[in-house]
Amino acid sequence: MHSGRKQEDGERYQAILETAARLICERGYEGTSMQEIAAACQMTKAGLYHHVQNKEQLLSDIMSYGMSAFEQEVLEKVRSLADPVERLRECMRLNIHLVTGVTGGCSKEVIIILHEHNTLTGEARASIDQRKKRYVRFLEDSFDEAMRTGRIRAVQPTVAAFSFLGMILWIYKWFQPGGRLTATQVADDMVDLLFTGLVTPPGVVPGAPSPLSRERPPVSGGAS
């Protein structure tokens, strides 16, 4: 009975987090009140406070859930890849799948981590920041290793890491699911763009698709 009750509480809390994440993702943290979260959960405000300490705790738990999803779906899947370039390419691909919602259903938690990066304070913020920094360090180390082993040319690893991240983490601002570009196409093209670059390789007929990239029909203008 007791553990059944505990499980029920856990499931209820998970449902609250899910609803709160949807609201905060749409309206921002400051723009969402506990009253609105309670209403969306079909609870009273007092009922909500039975499950949740305060709004910051809710935000912290949403971010923590999002970071865990990222670590499980992206980082842990690529860490063991021996070749640093293969590791980075696969990492970018999986991370794009995560932010576009191809993997799991936690793109809103990831968006909240990105958008509310200055909102948390104290220990909760330090903990999320540490997990983010671990990712940045992983990227810098992988770029560094790729350079040392001659797999890529010499670049500044921090600039490379944050370029890699900027390309991926900006996607939530412009990508429209069901739009003209699919999430898989964005992932494949972006990996190709960063790792192969834009220069026409010597000996390639100008305008023809590069042998380094897969052929893809050009799509004309129009911002998403």
Added chain:
Amino acid sequence: MHSGRKQEDGERYQAILETAARLICERGYEGTSMQEIAAACQMTKAGLYHHVQNKEQLLSDIMSYGMSAFEQEVLEKVRSLADPVERLRECMRLNIHLVTGVTGGCSKEVIIILHEHNTLTGEARASIDQRKKRYVRFLEDSFDEAMRTGRIRAVQPTVAAFSFLGMILWIYKWFQPGGRLTATQVADDMVDLLFTGLVTPPGVVPGAPSPLSRERPPVSGGAS
């Protein structure tokens, strides 16, 4: 006398915008009250409302000022460059200078445009969105032109445009003025990274700096 009064009002309004931009940049739009803006301007709330219609008008004017600065300092300076690759490279460099605060003093207005992209509503939002879309279209067209003229290999212009933007517009989240990397270094390295890519050109000794990039000592790890 009358035009002197008008000018005085204009200068006062400019000072209010400046102060409001600083607060909104630090605390977010929802996290900043008109009361706090008035206090920071050393005015009463009633006094502030003498100059400002409402908070949304203030946000709209801040964004409009930021977009004008961007158009003047970046877009208008590169539009006339005949070579599309040269145009795009210079555009990226100048835009990075703008977000890092090298150019003008309007990095906070630009950050607000980026961070509060969902906050404005109605006509004010439509106007800013239209100016942003004009920039995306300019980038797509330039990438398209670079492809057609054989200056770069075939890539998806929308993915290229938003990769370009993501790299630049993420910078405000990690770059620290006075830190280990200078704004100029970030600008030069990022342009080089996107346009030259990461692959070691054939015939280059692995690990040695590519002849396509300027020589730069590798800097080891450490997230900013």
